[in-house]
Amino acid sequence: MPTISRRQLLQALALGATGFSSVVADAAPMPTSSGAVPLSPLRPHRLQAGDTIGLVSPSMARYERTPFALATENLQALGFKVKEGKFLRARNGYFAGTDAQRAEDLNAMFADPEVAGIMSMSGGAGATRILDLLDYELIRRQPKCLVGYSDITALLNAIQVRTGLVTFHGPMAASEWNEFTVGSFRQVLMDGEPVSFVNPSGRDGMLTQVADRIQTIRGGRAHGRLLGGNLSVLNTLLGTPYLPGFRGAILLIEDVDEYIYRIDRMLAHLRLAGAFGQLAGVVIGQFTDCKPGEGYGRLALEEVFDDYFKPLNIPVFSGSLFGHLKRKFTLPIGLEAEMDADRGTLKLLQPAVV
Secondary structure (H helix, E strand, O other): OOOOOHHHHHHHHHOOOOOOOOOOOOOOOOOOOOOOOOOOOEOOOOOOOOOEEEEEOOOEOOOOOHHHHHHHHHHHHOOOEEEEOOOOOOOEOOEOOOHHHHHHHHHHHHHOOOEEEEEEOOOOOOHHHHHHHOOHHHHHHOOOEEEEOHHHHHHHHHHHHHHOEOEEEOOOOOOOOOHHHHHHHHHHHHOOOOOEEEOOOOOOOOOOOOOOOOEEEEOOEEEEEEEEEEHHHHHHOOOOOOOOOOOOOEEEEEEEOOOHHHHHHHHHHHHHOOOHHHOOEEEEEEEEOOOOOOOOOOOOHHHHHHHHHHHHOOOEEEOOOOOOOOOOOOEEEOOEEEEEOOOOEEEEOOOOOO
């Protein structure tokens, strides 16, 4: 199968590719530009060895068998049992089944008393198409750990907004589960620790630290609820009933394979929607393979961040280890945290699970 970039995929979907199921309009009232009024955080039960993890594909289909095997083996190595969603391996164009099938799998995992937590196979595109098909009342009654990143940002924030459930911006089941990623996942979801997220330090034989560097854009400390994730997916929630409330929050953003001028445009959209003026702070993760587009003057990504975030008079730092990278934190969406932009740290103010 030929390789298709995330950017090309989103362009194709925006043109309305044929053969995809239609989406029913959500009946919930539209939010103001400030987003939804936050509900009290609903923390899920912590995961334990021997628990069953429900494996779902809310976004794109996987076409090879190996990722499914790796996902199962990864979760088993963590001590979990694995239960596949009915439509985990389904296909409908780019998607892992129809919208109704993908939503049914997610609803079924929340309803299943055997399942203690839910993880996504992968991201890509398509999670926003099922937001109005989820049973939020069911999810509120049966709160469970939901973990993923990238396109799963739509689910993490929408579910948090509509139910209060703390969700988790962390690895996919088929991600690379290295020591760093496993350690963060265990601390947050299994040990239930009020974790401090700190990039590793070390020069690795160099004169100064090169990898995993933090850049302070504006110094200072702040505390607030964590929200966000993938920038382009978060932007799709603007003007919908699934937009998180920005007032007093700490915004997390990351992205992959986006031209810098597109990132500039997305940040402008958030600013014009009134989001930035309400924030307590901003933590910027990894913007992987984000480069200037052809035919456009070159503007460094850090200059774009300076333009939008320096005037806000709130703490902002970049370089935190979340996003499209091998080693990543597991960050709880909807939970209170304290950030220190001078040190480049995030600290949870309470455990993310009970």
